[in-house]
């Protein structure tokens with residue numbers, strides 16, 4: 427095209443327009459993203475509105491709980507098999523100690539329900555390769571443990587009964603499988619990894635077949651070169667899984683495109699149905715989520731997913747976790763809080779206490795979290811705006827009350843407030859005092875709030891559109 431234009435100009439057929447900055451040419455990809463933009467089906471619409479979820483990391487690693495022969499493992503407790511202080515066979519013999527007599531899936535599900543979680547992501551197989559279901563493709567499963575029973579089934583059934591949707595976590599990387607490779611260097615590696623790919627496909631089809639109620643798969647352990655090079659295989663497998671389970675939700679961490687690009691393909695388009703990169707981190711502004719669905723998965727300690735006896739370092743409080751929840755929802759995402767049950771199957775008291783506190787708050791304020799998203803308003807110091815999907819209803823989730831006891835509220839131009847009141851007590855009206863066009867003071871009855879609260883703002887059509895009482899500053 428450029429040569430043609432240049433030739434034309436030389437022949438003075440027509441002046442060449444200054445070369446527009448040509449849009450970046452899309453690279454033709456066989457195994458890139460197969461959809462651009464958010465999914466619009468009902469299953470994904472429901473996922474988008476969950477707001478709050480629970481992650482559960484449970485497996486053999488919960489038995490040592492981050493400690494071995496009295497020594498504290500400094501990494502994440504669920505990674506302890508990789509500690510060079512423990513021979514793999516010694517770790518793997520933990521299977522003979524796995525008999526969680528305190529495991530009660532119904533109690534877990536009821537605690538999650540009370541907390542206000544609307545979905546749960548459960549570890550069917552973590553990097554250590556131990557299967558929490560009786561997989562017929564592995565000997566290293568609950569079936570070979572003293573416990574014997576199918577834990578994945580118990581969790582899926584119990585959470586489904588509480589109306590909480592289940593997503594199955596699955597680690598592709600499987601340290602215990604003889605055919606797993608970090609990268610393919612030799613012919614032998616390649617032959618072994620072909621067997622591993624078949625094994626992985628078999629287990630995934632088995633999970634989707636055994637647990638049809640599961641709404642999605644949360645993939646992990648997909649960052650090593652061996653798997654990143656499997657663009658065609660992983661793409662075909664994703665297509666097969668979606669065909670087997672229409673509506674299946676798969677995140678951006680499952681597969682890479684043929685150039686090894688993960689999460690976003692070579693054209694910058696999100697792989698899968700939502701972005702999975704927000705692991706123990708939250709975006710600060712809407713631009714960072716690029717118009718995609720996303721969820722943030724978060725630990726209570728700094729970085730412990732599996733049960734760790736040492737409950738130390740910075741342990742997040744209920745208010746911190748509520749602020750993370752509100753921040754995620756205010757930017758159009760979901761917040762997924764991790765629980766690491768003990769080796770005996772009981773959830774530790776500290777985590778149960780957090781679930782209770784979060785649940786008590788959610789009972790009063792869930793309307794500002796469920797089926798809410800980005801309001802499009804300017805972020806302000808007092809906290810986070812959320813907006814009810816498909817309505818004008820806007821919420822202020824307040825975490826910071828200034829010493830004045832009054833909140834300064836800046837609304838977008840032409841957006842008037844007709845009513846404002848406390849969500850937890852609708853009788854407590856708040857009279858916005860307009861101090862400038864679209865700027866208001868909201869005086870609060872109570873000043874010493876010990877936990878976040880929500881103010882409902884009625885805006886939109888029924889708000890009177892009186893002109894601002896202030897002259898525009900003459901500048």
Ligand SMILES: C[C@@H]1O/C(=N\OC(=O)Nc2ccccc2)[C@@H](O)[C@H](O)[C@@H]1O
Pocket residue numbers: 502504505646647703704705723731
């Ligand atoms: C949810 C966590 O997921 C993991 N790893 O996550 C990542 O590797 N996250 C990641 C990596 C690169 C960029 C962004 C996130 C696991 O290793 C860990 O044990 C836990 O199951």
